Amino acid sequence: MNALEYFNARLEATISPMDYLKLASSEPDKYFLIDVRNxxxxxxxxxxxxxxxxPQQELQDRLNEIPKDKEIIVYCWDVWCNTAAKVASFLLERGYKVKELTGGIAAWKEMNFPVSDLTKNNNISDSCKC
Known part of the structure; x- marks a missing residue:
């Protein structure tokens, strides 16, 4: 693989946080964003x-929740995490159109893009009642 083929493949397989935010804002029904962090x-x-x-560990049992008619964007922790890449490969093998969000949630937070605090939505329990 030469440099041009490498970069074209990389662009085909990934999407930057800036590009995703822009595209999802203009065409929100086209994308399905999944947090696959374990x-x-x-x-x-x-x-x-x-x-x-x-989460990646639940993916096999929850495939019915992922639409085949949308472009799937997956993300995990950071550039050092390969969970999203594993999920992308798994979904591509099953006929989904998938891209990995580069930099994961770490890059997203670094850019001060919109996040949801799950503790405020009561989706995360505080088992120690701290």
Missing amino acids: GPDHVKTLTIKDAHII
């Missing part, structure tokens, strides 16, 4: 606004 709820209190939360 891990305990207390470390996942923030999610990208309007994201569907389907």
Whole structure:
């Protein structure tokens, strides 16, 4: 693979936070954003606004929640996390159109883009009642 093929493949497989925000704002019904992060709820209190939360470990059992007629955007923690890439591959094998959000939620938060605080929506329980 030469450099041009590499960069074209990368652009086909990923979407930047800026591009996603712009495209989803102009065509909100075209995209289905999924937070695929694994891990305990207390470390996942923030999610990208309007994201569907389907952790990678639950994906197999929740495929019926993911529409085939939309472009699926998946994200995980950061550039060092490959969970979103694993999910993208899994979904592509099943006929979905998928891209990975580059930089994950870390890049999204760094840019001060809209997030949802799940603790305020009572979607996360405080089991220690701290």
